[in-house]
Amino acid sequence: MSDSPTAPSSSSVPPPADRAGALPRRVAVxxxxxxxxxAVVTHLRAIGLDVLAIDRDPAGDPRDVPGEFVVxxxxxxxxxxxxxxxGVDEHDAVDAVVHLAAIPAPGMTTNAATFANNSAATYNVFAAARALGITTLVWASSETVLGLPFDTPPPYAPVDEEYAPRPESTYSLNKxxxxxxxxHFCRWQPALVAVGLRFSNVMDVEDYAQFPSFDADPQLRRWNLWGYIDARDGAQAVEKALAHDVPGADVFVIANADTVMSRSSASLMAEVYPDVPLTKELGEHETLLGIDKARRVLGYEPRHSWRDHVG
Known part of the structure; x- marks a missing residue:
């Protein structure tokens, strides 16, 4: 990785059809x-996978994750x-893991508590997978490693995976x-396929009613370059990552194809980040959280937009 504002050529990366493998039979989420x-549990079950849903909160609405569940x-x-x-009665072993559990954002508890929880949980998931010989691992990284809340402007836009992480919070540092x-787990276990998905701000359909209010002040959502991810598209990205069969660790920005704004992406950048170079001509509402790598390597393509739900 480098800090160069020029995105590298993608010509050496094989197309998705040459890199996709079969989906695992049984997955822990x-x-x-x-x-x-x-959304991920619902989607993976809908496409026919055997899913073991895991959460430490036993009080969640069982309608949210119908089916097999372990606290x-x-x-x-x-x-x-x-x-x-x-090792849990009535539940079989899994052959793949999707690790989404975490204190999900900065500022929800103390910094030390955030780090202690998230670092221990992820280490234990990675180490348990290694001990059990599980070789397919997908986990939730975060858009925050790109430098959010961008008080220091990004080196270029759309931002992507080609510059080094720039954590600005304890939560992001842990990611x-x-x-x-x-x-390093992939170095120790050469057969391991470990895919980190740098998810943007996750939204459900009911969240979209607030989006038109963002237009009044572009500063309100500049902290993540006006990005978001529809939970259904996030689930699709997980499916694509589970089918990725190239050993080693890799990371992908996962966002929707558009921004949360009605204004054009170019005008937003010109007003809020006028000195940040653009590496491409932008579509009218094109995401500034670059998803080209996820498209090219995983075959990810967003299917949903808030514009389909707000008149």
């Missing part, structure tokens, strides 16, 4: 009661091994460390 977790605290390594390895952790 951690953080199953979260906004993204609910587990991921900061306890023994519970993670049992949950993944078939950047998770990406490094994945690289």
């Amino acid at each position: 951690t953080g199953a009661h979260g906004k993204l977790g609910r 587990a605290d991921l900061t306890d390594y023994g519970q993670v091994v049992e949950a993944f390895g078939g 950047a460390l998770e990406e490094e952790l994945a690289r």
Whole structure:
């Protein structure tokens, strides 16, 4: 990775059709009661996968994740091994893991508590997968590693995976460390496919009613370059990542194809970040969280937009 504002050529990357493998049979999804977790569990079950939903909160509405469910605290390594390895009565072992569980944002609790929870949970998930011989691992990284809230402007836009992580919060620092952790687990376990998805701000359909109010002040959502991810498209990205069969660790920005704004992307950048170079001519509402790599390598293509739900 480099800090160069010029995006590298993608000519050496094989097209998605040459890189996609078969989906795993049985998948554990951690953080199953979260906004993204609910969408992922629903989607993976809808396409025929056998899903073990896991969350430490037993009080979630069972209608959110109908079907097989286990309560587990991921900061306890023994519970993670049992949950993944078939050590819980009436639940079989899994052959892939989707790790979404975390304190999901900065400022929700103290910094030390955020780091202690998220780092321990992710280490335990990675280590348990290694101990059990699981070689397909997808986890939620975050758009925050790109430098959010962009008080320091990004080196260029659309932002992408080609510059080094720039964590600006304890939550983001942990996400950047998770990406490094994945690289070393892949070094130790050469057959491991570890895919980190740098999800943007997750939205459900009912969240879209607020979007028109953002137009009054472009500063309101500049913190993530006016990006978002529809939970259904986030779930689609997880499916694509589970089919990725190239060993090693890789990361992908996952956002929707458009911004949360009615104004053009070019005009937003000109007003708020006039000194940030653009690396391409932008479509009218084109995302500034670059998803070209996810499209090219994973075959990810957003199918939803808030514009389909707000008149």
